[in-house]
Amino acid sequence: MGERTTQPFALQLLDQLEPLANLSVVDVAAGTGGLAVAASERGASVLAVDFAPAMVERAEERLQQFHRSTAKVMDFIALDIADGSQDVAISNFGILAYPSWQGALKEMVRVIRPGGAIALTMWTNRDDCSPAHLLHRVFRQLFPNKDLWPPGLFPIFSPTALEKGLLRAGCVDVRVRTAQADWSPFSSNDVVRECDPMFRGFLVMLD
Known part of the structure; x- marks a missing residue:
């Protein structure tokens, strides 16, 4: 369900x-590998990393058709990757969703070669710009004294604040732009079925 909304931005x-042909790309917080597959199709050699073993397992299955791409379990803030070994580091709706994003960004800077590139995406703070924002607004209306997810997830970034964060991490020639794409949800039944395990976890924390 998540890839249905994020993949248009990955492309x-x-x-x-x-x-991207013949470039080495590390996809940090790669999830189930949607961007990694698309980058591999464009000729890149992709290392997709995530801290969730089930996500990595699914990404590895999808990347098997590309002999130069693979997926591994790694901590975002302690990447098991040599300094300056990658041409491009990407995180599509990944590290910026976590309070530890600044540390993860520094790791991305560390692993790319001089003159390489870092590319990030994250939802803006506009109302209902993503399923997460819509879900949060509705939940807050129904349960004004509870939080939908743990504090610190999905921080709000203005373009200026994000640019400053990238510069602090060691990036140069920073460019921030707003991208737009349509997202269409599954049916209500599909959403409930896909999200049920996640919601169960949140409700335990809220009780």
Whole structure:
């Protein structure tokens, strides 16, 4: 369900980085590998990393058709990757969703070669710009004294604040732009079925 809403932005991100053929790319917080697959299709050698073993297992299955791409379990703030070994580091709706994003960004800077590129995406703070924002607004209306997810997830970034964070991490020639794409949800039944395990976890924390 998540990839249904994020993949259009992944493709726009890759368009900005073209040409990718024969470049080494690390996809941080890769999830189930939607961006990693798309980058591999464009000729990149992709290492997709995530801290969730089930996500990595699914990404590895999808990347098997690309002999130069793979997926591994890694901590975002302690990547098991050599300094300056990657041409491009990407995180599509990944590290910026976590309070530890600044540390993860520094790791991305560390692993790319001089003159390489870092590319990130995250929802803006506009109302209902993503399923997460819509869900949060409705939940807050129904349960004004409870939080939908743990504090610190999905921080709000203005373009200026994000640019300053990137510069602090060691990036240069920083460019922030707003991208747009349509997202269409599954049916209500599909959403409930896909999200039920996640919601159960949140409700335990809220009780």
